[in-house]
Amino acid sequence: xxxxxxxxxxxxxxxxxxxxxxxxxxxxxxxxxxxxxxxxxxxxxxxxxxxxxxxxxxxxxxxxxxxxxxxxxxxxxxxxxxxxxxxxxxxxxxxxxxxxxxxxxxxxx
Amino acid sequence: xxxxxxxxxxxxxxxxxxxxxxxxxxxxxxxxxxxxxxxxxxxxxxxxxxxxxxxxxxxxxxxxxxxxxxxxxxxxxxxxxxxxxxxxxxxxxxxxxxxxxxxxxxxxxxxxx
Numbered sequence: 001x002x003x004x005x006x007x008x009x010x011x012x013x014x015x016x017x018x019x020x021x022x023x024x025x026x027x028x029x030x031x032x033x034x035x036x037x038x039x040x041x042x043x044x045x046x047x048x049x050x051x052x053x054x055x056x057x058x059x060x061x062x063x064x065x066x067x068x069x070x071x072x073x074x075x076x077x078x079x080x081x082x083x084x085x086x087x088x089x090x091x092x093x094x095x096x097x098x099x100x101x102x103x104x105x106x107x108x109x
Numbered sequence: 110x111x112x113x114x115x116x117x118x119x120x121x122x123x124x125x126x127x128x129x130x131x132x133x134x135x136x137x138x139x140x141x142x143x144x145x146x147x148x149x150x151x152x153x154x155x156x157x158x159x160x161x162x163x164x165x166x167x168x169x170x171x172x173x174x175x176x177x178x179x180x181x182x183x184x185x186x187x188x189x190x191x192x193x194x195x196x197x198x199x200x201x202x203x204x205x206x207x208x209x210x211x212x213x214x215x216x217x218x219x220x221x222x
Contacts, residue, residue, distance in 0.1 A: 004151075044199070046210050046212075102151050
């Protein structure tokens with residue numbers, strides 16, 4: 001069974017629109033969850049992370065994510081996307097390291 | 110200033126040949142990792158290490174060896190490269206295994222012909 005599932009391989013939004021990238025995880029305990037971003041031909045960079053406490057975590061560049069134990073989800077959101085947000089986004093569960101397959105975000109001008 | 114560097118950045122190898130990928134970190138982190146990324150997929154853990162002179166198998170260790178001669182350096186070795194090992198390889202470091210943020214190198218593109 002996939003430990004981290006990102007159901008959307010590709011998401012296209014217009015610049016200025018809001019964004020949600022979905023992530024579902026499988027883990028019976030309390031997960032450590034991360035979102036990373038990968039720009040073309042680069043390594044991955046941390047956007048935000050969740051360990052415990054407030055289920056809404058703030059990250060860099062206006063990104064935030066909400067942890068839901070009941071839904072086993074950790075969706076990434078942004079209120080208004082910019083063309084420079086175009087990249088691949090990975091959800092990661094780190095109790096034992098599992099990466100989702102990534103969601104490619106395309107922001108149209 | 111990049112804290113995790115990888116060399117080479119790209120390599121073409123022949124089937125059956127030996128390939129060594131190198132990683133160097135200046136984060137003073139105990140943990141280092143090697144991942145491979147195949148097109149359209151996430152990263153899969155090959156080997157990791159939490160201390161010099163010791164390595165651990167990840168999820169897909171077959172066909173790969175790892176070496177951690179010092180805290181700063183971590184190598185991935187393909188003794189007999191195969192076509193199926195064509196991929197992008199990423200090195201990362203972190204200060205903890207479970208909840209530590211990982212810092213990634215820029216990747217090495219390996220093409221095995």
